[in-house]
Structures are given as structure tokens and as C-alpha cells.
Amino acid sequence: MHNLKRIIFFVGLLFSVAGLSANSFQEKIPNDIIISLETGNAKLLSGYFNQNVELVVLDNDNVYSKAQAQQIVNNFFNSFSPVPENAFSIIHDGGKADAKYVIGKLVTEKGNFRVYFLLKKNGDKDYIHQLRIEKQ
Template identity: 30%
Template sequence: MKEFAIKYFLIIIISGFCLSNSHAQSESLFADVRSALKAGSSKELSQYFHDNIELNIDGESGNYSNVHAEIYLKEFFKKHEPISFEYAHRGGSPQGLNYAIGNYVHSEGTYVVLIRAKEFNGKQKIYIIDFNEE
């Protein structure tokens, strides 16, 4: 019985560490993404993309390699230079799926941005990003 209790305790400790590590990665990812969006830097932002990413801008959606998504967003940022970007809400699941909703303000209006990330090979990566004009 004592051996079972020790194994159970170790499983709880290891699980807590893994969840804590995933949460810390998510915090870092979303802080860096906020900086990239504020700066309008597709290059900086694309560092956090999975190899393939779903990109949706005003209903125009497609699956892109991270390189093509960077080019697409570079054009978007040229047309809609950022004034500010702030998160309105962030959340996640115990399974490691994380999301953030923010407001991307540019000179002609605002886009609501939905970012979804999950763990790939031990690192949090963005796999979907949506820009919808308000």
C-alpha cells in the first residue's frame, strides 16, 4: 500500500510540473506574440507558428506553411499598420490547448484577433490565427 501511495504521489507531482511548464510556455508565447502584433512584425510573429498554420483574414481562409503565412501577414501589416494590440481574454484547457482574443487597432479600425496554440514536440506553437474586422 505504501508503494502505491508513493507512486501515486510521484505521478501527481510530475503531472503538476508538466502542467506548470505548459502554462509558463503559454505565458511566454502570448507575451511575445503581443509584442510582435504591436510592432506589426510578421517575421517576429512567424517564429511562433507551427510548420503549417490556418490563417483567416476577414473570412478569407487558407492553410499555409509558416513561411507563406509570414509573407501574407507582412502584406497585411503594410496595409493595416498597427496602432496598438491588447488581449481582451485568454484561456486554455488541461490538454494544453491555449487561446487568446485581442484587439488589433490600426488607423482605419479594429480587428478582433483569435489566436490558438497547442504543444508540438514540447513547444507551444500557433496553429490558427484569425483576424476579423469589427
């Protein structure tokens, strides 16, 4: 009986720690990135772009400068406006301290898109190195 209590305690502890680490990871994703996707704000999003960004947005698939990437994403948001409420939701995220990825769903007025981005830390700031917005 004593061993059963220990096992239950350790299993509970394991789930608690796993829950805490998942929540703390999500907090490390800059909120402005989420807001920019929810509102279709390419300028805010581009503030997190690395100097060169691997970008896949509809027919655009290449490595672009920060300014070019902002223009492409802006054109996308002009054509596919996010719905007003809860337009972007995170489906999965992971990574490590200096590189994180997010997979999410973007709901627009003209359909749903799968969004993937890769963040890498440079100094104390996260930068988007890859961004994919693909039709679901």
C-alpha cells in the same frame, strides 16, 4: 457567527485562487507574440507558426505553410499598421496546459480588428495553429 466567518474565508480563498490562475495563464502566452501584434512584426510572429497554419486574414482563408502565412500577415501589417501605443489588448483567454486560445483587439491606423489565435504545445514550445484577424 463562526460558520459565517468560515464561509467568508472560503469565498475569499476561492477568489484568490481564481485570480492567481488567471494571472499565471496569461504569463504563459509568449510575450513575443503580443509584441509582434503590437508592432506589426510578421517575422517575429511567424517564429511561433506551426509548419501549417489555419489562417483567416481579410480575404485569405485557408491552411498555409509557415512561409506563406508569414507573407500574408506581413501584407496585412503593411496595409494596416498598428497604432504606436497599446495596439493589441487581450480581451479573453483560456484553454488548458497543452492548448490555449486568445481573443484580442488590434487597433490599426485604418480601423480595429478582432484577433483570435490558438496555441498548441509541441515539446516545450507553443506554436500557433490557427490565426484569425477579422475586421470589427
